[in-house]
Amino acid sequence: MIRAFTTTVLALGALAITAVPSFAHHSATMFDDKKTVTVEGVVKKFEYTNPHSWLWVDVTGKDGKVTTWGFEAEGPTTLQRAGIRPSDFKVGTKLTITGNPMKDGKPAAIWVDAVRADGKKFNPRAGFAIK
Amino acid sequence: MTGTSVVATDHKMSRCTRGVAAAGVLLALAVPLAACTKTAEAPTAPAQPAATLPDRTKEQNIELGRQHKTAFELYQALRQEAKGGKPLQWAQMPDWSGVYSRPANAGFAFDPDQKPGELPTAKLTPEYQAKMMKRIEDLKKGIEWDPISTCSPPGHPRWLTEPFLREFIVTPNQTWLINEMVNDVRRVYTDGRDHVAEEDRYPIPNGDSIGFWDGPKLVIHTNQLTSGIYQRAHPDFTDQVETVEIWRKADDKTLAADVWVYDPPALTEAWYVKQSYVKLSDPDRNLRIRYWNCGENQNNAVVQTKEGGTQFRGFTFDKGADTQKGKP
Numbered sequence: 001m002i003r004a005f006t007t008t009v010l011a012l013g014a015l016a017i018t019a020v021p022s023f024a025h026h027s028a029t030m031f032d033d034k035k036t037v038t039v040e041g042v043v044k045k046f047e048y049t050n051p052h053s054w055l056w057v058d059v060t061g062k063d064g065k066v067t068t069w070g071f072e073a074e075g076p077t078t079l080q081r082a083g084i085r086p087s088d089f090k091v092g093t094k095l096t097i098t099g100n101p102m103k104d105g106k107p108a109a110i111w112v113d114a115v116r117a118d119g120k121k122f123n124p125r126a127g128f129a130i131k
Numbered sequence: 132m133t134g135t136s137v138v139a140t141d142h143k144m145s146r147c148t149r150g151v152a153a154a155g156v157l158l159a160l161a162v163p164l165a166a167c168t169k170t171a172e173a174p175t176a177p178a179q180p181a182a183t184l185p186d187r188t189k190e191q192n193i194e195l196g197r198q199h200k201t202a203f204e205l206y207q208a209l210r211q212e213a214k215g216g217k218p219l220q221w222a223q224m225p226d227w228s229g230v231y232s233r234p235a236n237a238g239f240a241f242d243p244d245q246k247p248g249e250l251p252t253a254k255l256t257p258e259y260q261a262k263m264m265k266r267i268e269d270l271k272k273g274i275e276w277d278p279i280s281t282c283s284p285p286g287h288p289r290w291l292t293e294p295f296l297r298e299f300i301v302t303p304n305q306t307w308l309i310n311e312m313v314n315d316v317r318r319v320y321t322d323g324r325d326h327v328a329e330e331d332r333y334p335i336p337n338g339d340s341i342g343f344w345d346g347p348k349l350v351i352h353t354n355q356l357t358s359g360i361y362q363r364a365h366p367d368f369t370d371q372v373e374t375v376e377i378w379r380k381a382d383d384k385t386l387a388a389d390v391w392v393y394d395p396p397a398l399t400e401a402w403y404v405k406q407s408y409v410k411l412s413d414p415d416r417n418l419r420i421r422y423w424n425c426g427e428n429q430n431n432a433v434v435q436t437k438e439g440g441t442q443f444r445g446f447t448f449d450k451g452a453d454t455q456k457g458k459p
Contacts, residue, residue, distance in 0.1 A: 026433045027275035027363065027441040045448065049428035070430065070446055077296050077311060080417060108446065128235045128294055130409045
């Protein structure tokens with residue numbers, strides 16, 4: 001079942017989010033880091049590009065209407081360091097993805113976490129970890 | 132000279148081996164072979180000279196910055212202390228190989244010792260303090276614009292802070308300090324040249340860097356820089372900014388740089404920070420620095436709002452839009 005909902009992040013969660021680096025290249029102030037949105041859908045397109053990558057997900061609402069959500073992450077090498085490759089999100093891949101949504105209500109968010117239908121998790125911010 | 136020596140050694144070895152084979156006496160083989168092997172020893176590489184400059188504490192480095200009025204004065208003092216520095220030969224170059232990144236423990240803060248929630252550690256003139264405070268107040272209201280949003284390079288000294296992949300290429304006459312972001316390379320000339328003549332200088336994002344080796348330590352002076360910001364929620368620097376850096380391997384995995392920033396319009400004293408870059412483990416050899424085309428995806432294009440904030444220009448799946456870079 002495909003769904004979309006927004007929640008206010010608990011205080012502890014908010015601290016964790018603000019502790020990670022903000023986006024390079026452009027400010028992230030158009031996103032609300034105190035909220036998260038989670039959607040279930042299928043991959044429409046994975047733009048594995050610099051300076052940011054975008055995972056586009058088609059989400060079908062209860063009324064059958066399809067909305068394309070965009071999830072922004074860092075560029076290719078940071079995603080590689082997080083173990084996220086282009087082949088992980090082929091067109092049509094089913095997933096549940098969570099992000100900090102845009103303040104103006106547009107269907108886009110900073111990609112925080114994603115879980116594929118096979119249970120594999122993907123956290124782009126892990127790409128900044130030194131290991 | 133080295134090439135000639137290797138050829139001669141190979142020749143001796145070859146002649147010697149043939150002679151031994153012709154003898155055909157197995158029991159006697161060990162003695163002449165040992166003699167031949169001795170003849171074929173590789174030339175000994177010259178040892179890397181030790182550093183003359185001491186490792187100073189943070190407090191000592193802050194004080195060192197205060198003792199010198201300009202970056203170039205500090206650079207000259209370090210060169211004098213290092214007895215002029217000594218050019219290295221190829222075999223003496225330190226091993227800075229590998230792919231590195233800057234730990235993001237303190238986010239992108241210019242000073243890695245900046246505590247969360249605290250202000251940057253720079254000592255600012257009133258004008259630049261006020262500018263920074265306005266930037267921070269605006270950010271609290273959700274208003275922020277980063278000058279690199281339109282894909283211009285971060286520029287030095289901000290170059291030090293970016294969190295992406297880095298490589299460091301050392302050669303006797305030049306060192307390349309590379310950050311993958313916008314294919315950003317700083318070239319440091321260690322062949323004894325001076326800076327560009329003052330009347331011919333013009334501002335450029337990474338400036339003009341000259342340096343000298345003090346054993347395994349590379350000392351750099353950089354001028355001819357453009358103005359910019361150290362990072363978001365940080366102060367501005369002007370096009371009068373100059374830096375002195377001492378780079379060296381702190382341990383097998385860490386490259387460290389002592390950095391002093393001088394910028395009279397903005398700083399009341401040199402801003403000393405210590406930067407570190409950690410070698411990433413890459414057992415599968417997957418890490419590669421690729422060409423960074425900042426304008427390749429129009430879905431990353433942002434515009435400055437009337438209030439001074441940042442907003443996306445608009446999303447598209449039209450591939451042709453990616454070729455419209457720079458179109459208003």
